[in-house]
Amino acid sequence: MMKTILHTADSRGHANHGWLNAYHSFSFANWYNPDRVQFGALRVLNDDTIAAGMGFGTHPHDNMEIITIPLEGDLAHKDSMGNASTVKSGDVQVMSAGTGIFHSEFNPNDDQHTKLFQIWLFPNKRNVSPRYQQITLNKTDQKNNFSQILSPNPEDEGVWIHQDAWFYLSEFDAGTTKKLTLKKVGNGFYIMNIEGKINVNGQSLDKRDALGIWEIEQIEITASTDARFLIMEIPMNV
Template sequence: MKTIIHRGNTRGFADHGWLQSYHTFSFAGYYNPERIHFGALRVLNDDTVKGGMGFGAHPHDNMEIVSIPLSGALEHKDNTGRHKIINQHDVQIMSAGKGIQHSEFNASKKDPVKFLQIWLFPKEKDITPRYDQKTFDPSGRVNRLQTVVAPDQSDDTLWINQDAWFSLGKFDKGQSVTYDTKRPQNGAYLFVLSGKVKIGEEMLESRDAIGVTDYDQLQIVAEDDTEFLLMDVPMLQ
């Protein structure tokens, strides 16, 4: 098993007044040649947007984009005619494909919205742009993993144009879970949202992350009440 640790306090940071954004991987004004991507995982931004503010219409292409509100709500509009509110416990996925324009604003005029925006390189390029979102019952991740994104069409998860799986977990102190690799070619990237977890000999706290390759199983132990996102992604050459 091989591991790489990305501590929360080593991330890039941008303060735009209306937006505070932490970048796990090189993004915009933050560049670190050793932190470009982890396999197909290209962007992991941890954003807070002030009430009434947001990102105006801008283009994307050939990227799988996943948005996960942690608190508050996002208002999404795009040039396919979609206009949706993404709330806490929702997950949104957008296949930019051959090209799409969208905007994202805080759905509240006064309260901040906190969310993760995650980009993955796609499996197939230039597909027709696609958008989907789903509400997940948070009780489904208590002391177990709740898969929210998967490469297979299912009523229980969101489909992604990549051989990738995203799972959310909310574990009580002392609880543990064993995670089996989905594909030998994949690696696992775990991002701690709160609390403290132990993987092997590594202790991870809030906003720390670990990337793991060449493994069959991961033993994840909650050293405190904790929440995390686990992303199982292809390790691209």
């Protein structure tokens, strides 16, 4: 029997620090909602806007898979593994924090903000060696298609993480309908609608609305308008 949970854009936690305007799909920092702690292995989905020249100073993480997807602008990254890079809109970055890392993230531009999703998943194994990966996506693959950007397999499309999860980015023209089947039985889907309006198995989603759906093998997505969205297939039992 299909189960769903709707997280509308205006139901998210919100914190505007001036330099950072953040929306939290799940409990984070000073926002705590006992009904919104996680969705399966998905622990954090933050929708952040970082002001020009501002950012997060060096801070630690461990035993978490951290995925960053810039939507607009750039993010300058430095970490204790020796990586220093700029993650741009159209890229995806992943860090397996494992036994522990330190990193900083800044908007390197003085004339524009940076918008990004930062996503944390619980890993399927603890205390792995920390690792970093960053790739540039082919946006044409996303047109009216489920373009895979993340998986558990290093040889697969996109980045990889220590978890049986698959992420897809899509840009649908209005009227496009497609079906997506789970890669792993028992997983669920969490769909974040980035722009436009879509319908997922009969549920309409406006901009920044999200839908968790599980105990199902397949979803059908129809774009009511031109739309952009992120689909995350994630383990429900962690």
